[in-house]
Amino acid sequence: MTTSISSATPSPASTEAHGDRGRAARLALGLLLAAAALAVACLASLAIGNKALSLSEVWLALTQPGESYAHVVVDSRIPRTVLGAVAGTSLAVAGVIIQGITRNPLGDPGLLGVNAGASAAIVTGIAFLGVGSASVWAAIPGAFLAVVVVYVLGSGRRGVTPLRLVLAGAVITAVLTAYVQAVALTHPDAFDNYRFWVVGALAGRGFDVVGEVIPFVVAGLGLAILLVPGMNVLALGDDTARALGASTALIRVGGAASATLLSAAATAACGPIAFVGLAVPHMVRPFTGPDHRWLLPYCAMLGPVLLLAADIIGRIVVRPGELMVGIVTAFLGAPILMLSVRRMKGRA
């Protein structure tokens, strides 16, 4: 099942109606493995870095109270690990949803300018409205506007095409990045703390950030779960979906709201990070097929794995310095974008 969502793919519901219980069991097992991978990634994120710890040291530091050096190191890495897990889930699920509602294999909150919208709004808040920090409340209107504008620009006479959407996203990103740059240049003092955030980084953000974004992530995920049946129907094509009694408009609005919440939260937490939302669904889909009931939980588990892995890579490759996670994801994700373009054949 290497195909992307398209009307040609057989309905997932019908394959299961044929009693493919072995497949369901295999997928459930895979989900367990994905959860295990997430646990490993979290532990690795606590252990690996400038000061490397062994897993047993990490385990001891986590389970027993104390004041040792290992405790200090682990404590300093916990916030960025939790943040990576939350942001990874948000971005990957937002990617699935955008790909689902636009029926477009190139959906990604970073690629389509949603993250840029969120950061432009945050920058506006900090520079002109006196908002003290990168707040989700500031990010949401920006992200939502970007979703709407990209969708309007992306829909041509022959409907929404992947290339149009990506192009519209690139335009939005270019304009908003210019805006962010201009504001940052004219208010250098306000943005000294945000030099790393602008690139997308997990480091240097505390638990208060996690606490602030969690409610939005939960709301976005809840909405996404509600939309799962709808997106499965939408994958059959608009006409079929309507004939089956689904409200395509409602599904799209709900999906846009969910993707907005998730990517606004992720952007407020760690800056605009691209390609996680693109890459994770593409890596997962060959295994799960197009059924969102499996796609969504898999992405929720493996999104953080990818983001944490990128963060760990960023800590290793330029020791003793660090590479911001947004930079690593760009280098991991751009080749995936190229591969998925090749897979699209003539459809672009």
Add this chain to the structure above:
Amino acid sequence: MPASTAVQPRTPPATGAPPRPAARVLRIGTWVSVPVKPRSVVVGVLIGAGLFVTALLTLTLGDLGVPITRLLIPFGAELGAQEEFVLSRLRGPRLAVTLTAGAGLGIAGALFQTVTRNPLGSPDVIGLAAGASAGAAAFGLMWTGIIPLPAGALVGAVVAMVLVYAGTGQGFSSPARMIIVGIGVNAMALAFVQWIITRTTREQATVIAAYLNGSTASRSWDDARLMGLAMLVLLPCTLALSRRLQIADMGDELADALGAGAVRTKVAAVVVAICSATAAVTVVGPVAFVALMAPQIGRRLTRAPGPNIAVAALTGALILAVADLAVQQGPFGVQLPVGILTAGVGGVYLGYLLMKEWKRISV
């Protein structure tokens, strides 16, 4: 420079519209040698006049401006020390760089858009400019002293184009893939630049600030000479290509039958376009969207088919000159890099085109 561009198209053969096609071919210097419609000539003259006015305003406005009366009196008249300094050090080279780089970007855009047959196939979209900034950043801040900054930008641009060529799996033959792969290359290049910036101090980062957003500030006559030289070499090439390109625009088979060698023409045009864009980007940094806008605006004004290279070049120069005037005299507090302004304005214009006029094209 502005005066000559304004004058060149104003030539006898094109003002009337003689019945015989041969009489309507305009050949002046290196600028134009294509069959020209009267409308195109009028548009060219108007843009040239606009350029002249913009250039005058650039030199005269502001605290350091040279009064227009002193500027227009024949050369040889004495200028004060300050005026001398402004003209020969500050605004003179800046204006020359702006005009030539704008023209270079306009030409690159016109060639790219003709070859890809896609209004969006422009050096900005396919990652050339971002690659140049990555190269400039790498050789300007990280591996300093190996090659000069402009050469670094050139290396970056070439690497980016190689990546796009290899990434599509079909070379430059599929515009759609080229654009998407270009967006990927763009993202990688920008991420690379960001990384270099974060590992340097703010003071160091300002050294290459121009290469990050595109800026015409504090350019020297060396930059102007480099860009002017590039234009001198590339303009005749463009000129030689423009006829064949117009034929190639009719479709590969027909072009081959007419002896225009469609594939050869296109490859040559892409190479010239890349050289032209790279020269401009090397001198002023990745000024966004000028290459994309200039041919579009030019084509809308002239309503003529084909590459419209002369008009695109003039329009590119005008766009960049106006944007540069705006950042110099506009109410922005600090002097913004001109690339930020063109990205903002150009992006909005591009969005408008996507929404209003490109509903029908198959992107």
